[in-house]
Amino acid sequence: MLMKCGRIKKLYIRILVVIFFAIWLIFYLKFFKLKLPTEIEEKVSRLAAKYEGTLEEYESKIIPGLGDDGEPAFLEGEDQAKGDESLKTFALNTVLSDRMPLNRKLRDPRNPRCKEFSYNPKLKASVIIIFYNELLSVVLRTIWSVILQTPNHLLQEIILVDDCSTTEPLKGLLDYYILTRLKNYNIRLVRLSSRMGLIRARLQGARVATGDVLVFLDSHCEATTQWLEPLLARIEEDKTAVLVPIIDVIEANTFAYSTNGETNFQVGGFSWSGHFTWIDIQKEEDKESMGPVRSPTMAGGLFAIDRNFFWDIGSYDEQMDGWGGENLEMSFRIWQCGGKLETVPCSRVGHVFRDFHPYSFPDNKDTHGINTARLVDVWMDDYKRFFYMFEPLLENNPVIGDLTHRKQLRQKLRCKSFKWYLDNIYPEKFILDENVFAYGQARNRKEYCLDDLQLGEGKMGPLGLYVCHPNLAMSQYFSISSKGELRKENFCAEVHNERTVQLTECHGHKKNQYWRYFTNGTIYHPSTNKCLTTFEVEPGKGLLVEKCKKSRYQLWEFTYVNHTAILDKKLSSNEINEYLK
Ligand SMILES: *[C@@H]1O[C@H](CO)[C@@H](O)[C@H](O)[C@H]1NC(C)=O
Numbered sequence: 004m005l006m007k008c009g010r011i012k013k014l015y016i017r018i019l020v021v022i023f024f025a026i027w028l029i030f031y032l033k034f035f036k037l038k039l040p041t042e043i044e045e046k047v048s049r050l051a052a053k054y055e056g057t058l059e060e061y062e063s064k065i066i067p068g069l070g071d072d073g074e075p076a077f078l079e080g081e082d083q084a085k086g087d088e089s090l091k092t093f094a095l096n097t098v099l100s101d102r103m104p105l106n107r108k109l110r111d112p113r114n115p116r117c118k119e120f121s122y123n124p125k126l127k128a129s130v131i132i133i134f135y136n137e138l139l140s141v142v143l144r145t146i147w148s149v150i151l152q153t154p155n156h157l158l159q160e161i162i163l164v165d166d167c168s169t170t171e172p173l174k175g176l177l178d179y180y181i182l183t184r185l186k187n188y189n190i191r192l193v194r195l196s197s198r199m200g201l202i203r204a205r206l207q208g209a210r211v212a213t214g215d216v217l218v219f220l221d222s223h224c225e226a227t228t229q230w231l232e233p234l235l236a237r238i239e240e241d242k243t244a245v246l247v248p249i250i251d252v253i254e255a256n257t258f259a260y261s262t263n264g265e266t267n268f269q270v271g272g273f274s275w276s277g278h279f280t281w282i283d284i285q286k287e288e289d290k291e292s293m294g295p296v297r298s299p300t301m302a303g304g305l306f307a308i309d310r311n312f313f314w315d316i317g318s319y320d321e322q323m324d325g326w327g328g329e330n331l332e333m334s335f336r337i338w339q340c341g342g343k344l345e346t347v348p349c350s351r352v353g354h355v356f357r358d359f360h361p362y363s364f365p366d367n368k369d370t371h372g373i374n375t376a377r378l379v380d381v382w383m384d385d386y387k388r389f390f391y392m393f394e395p396l397l398e399n400n401p402v403i404g405d406l407t408h409r410k411q412l413r414q415k416l417r418c419k420s421f422k423w424y425l426d427n428i429y430p431e432k433f434i435l436d437e438n439v440f441a442y443g444q445a446r447n448r449k450e451y452c453l454d455d456l457q458l459g460e461g462k463m464g465p466l467g468l469y470v471c472h473p474n475l476a477m478s479q480y481f482s483i484s485s486k487g488e489l490r491k492e493n494f495c496a497e498v499h500n501e502r503t504v505q506l507t508e509c510h511g512h513k514k515n516q517y518w519r520y521f522t523n524g525t526i527y528h529p530s531t532n533k534c535l536t537t538f539e540v541e542p543g544k545g546l547l548v549e550k551c552k553k554s555r556y557q558l559w560e561f562t563y564v565n566h567t568a569i570l571d572k573k574l575s576s577n578e579i580n581e582y583l584k
């Protein structure tokens with residue numbers, strides 16, 4: 004009985020549930036399913052009207068012809084004042100960018116000889132642009148320049164990756180802009196749900212790309228005439244070639260497009276402190292050819308690479324955080340593992356250079372230092388010792404993270420040594436303790452040392468004197484090179500006015516930058532016939548040269564001296580004449 008009753012009860016409940024569900028469905032269909040879409044529709048059309056209004060207002064304020072041909076542009080009245088103000092906060096004249104047409108026409112900056120080359124590449128490019136809180140009009144101008152300067156059949160797609168921007172215009176308004184103003188082009192917008200930093204954001208972009216070639220651009224660029232053709236043509240010829248265009252300067256205050264002329268350009272180098280530098284083209288014959296030119300490193304913001312090669316050669320080090328260092332990592336890896344890096348002078352892209360970074364970096368970590376420590380540990384073999392002289396706290400520091408995968412990659416690809424790279428790709432790079440007569444700390448009267456007095460990279464300043472540090476730090480690391488230079492990396496000591504000694508860019512032509520170190524400890528400057536002295540020089544001040552004499556102020560003791568190399572031979576009169584030139 005109980006059993007039966009239970010069964011009836013169950014059936015009863017089941018019927019109730021069905022009836023209830025049916026009623027709910029009717030209600031749902033009647034009230035919700037019919038009502039909801041119109042509500043969404045209304046909301047969408049309200050938003051669309053709002054975005055349309057915003058864009059139309061923005062478009063109505065654009066001043067036709069402003070900045071045409073890449074000429075410097077200026078605003079007037081209230082806009083001028085607002086523009087100047089924006090420079091201070093964004094390192095960019097945002098008002099001017101908003102007034103300048105998105106499709107402004109630049110003049111063709113190429114060397115005229117580039118027009119004689121004909122390119123007919125079959126490959127297609129995926130252009131990948133990462134942005135984070137960039138000004139919308141700057142991003143859009145980048146996109147439009149790519150669209151307008153690239154033949155349709157070469158452009159597979161433009162992939163935008165939003166690294167979780169927080170500024171409003173880069174959200175719905177950008178979506179709406181793409182939907183309405185860019186609907187005829189293949190634009191894909193990837194939104195990251197958390198800030199991943201440049202390196203991981205680029206990887207996300209590369210993962211969805213389908214073109215033969217990946218072209219990475221910063222979000223503040225403008226492509227110029229035929230910028231893509233020579234890049235694709237070269238990669239078609241050689242899949243292992245990774246290419247950078249000439250990067251011209253778009254001024255942050257006037258948006259002027261400025262170049263170093265049609266023929267002058269530089270290629271990439273690096274400093275032992277782990278920074279990218281510009282260096283002169285290495286081979287004389289490459290200066291005029293306008294063909295691809297070997298580049299030991301790349302700046303990293305703009306480059307083209309075969310998509311499969313990008314993955315085969317190890318894409319990026321995904322454990323690198325934020326920003327910085329990835330360009331040198333990729334440069335060394337490409338060369339050491341069988342690829343090549345070239346600058347293509349017939350491809351030119353403008354890039355807005357800012358005086359400071361207007362946005363913060365994730366967690367405010369020194370990602371550049373940490374990333375660089377990762378790359379020196381994996382790629383630079385023993386030469387990493389120089390980097391750690393600049394960054395002693397990063398050596399063996401767990402903050403660098405695990406390197407197993409990158410070291411495995413190096414083995415798997417059977418990559419060459421860093422010594423091979425230096426010998427073959429960058430032979431002019433000065434190695435502080437190779438091919439030198441002496442290196443290390445140079446002591447005078449036991450307690451004082453040669454010191455760069457905190458000379459910043461890329462600056463010029465006095466060769467100074469300071470109390471010796473207990474450990475050999477980079478600021479007191481000097482070498483006497485086999486060419487007779489008294490130098491610190493790229494800076495050579497040079498005598499000014501026959502009296503003061505300045506550190507300035509090494510020119511490699513001896514003359515005023517030629518010194519001799521004698522076994523008796525004097526550092527002699529032949530072209531003035533004087534010796535380096537600390538006489539009447541306070542610590543923290545610049546050194547002098549004076550008449551050579553027996554004096555403890557003129558005696559220098561280096562940490563390391565190659566005694567077999569130092570010969571106190573007398574200079575011939577020919578040699579002396581050469582140094583006096
Ligand atoms: C040091 O050696 C050089 C070369 O032999 C010589 O010309 C110079 O007079 C010496 N100076 C001193 C102070 O002994």
Ligand SMILES: *[C@@H]1O[C@H](CO)[C@@H](O)[C@H](O)[C@H]1NC(C)=O
Binds near residue numbers: 438565566567568
């Ligand atoms: C010292 O100099 C000699 C002669 O230039 C050179 O052969 C030798 O390799 C050098 N020694 C070191 C340790 O650099």
Ligand SMILES: [Mn+2]
Binds near residue numbers: 223355
């Ligand atoms: Mn940039």
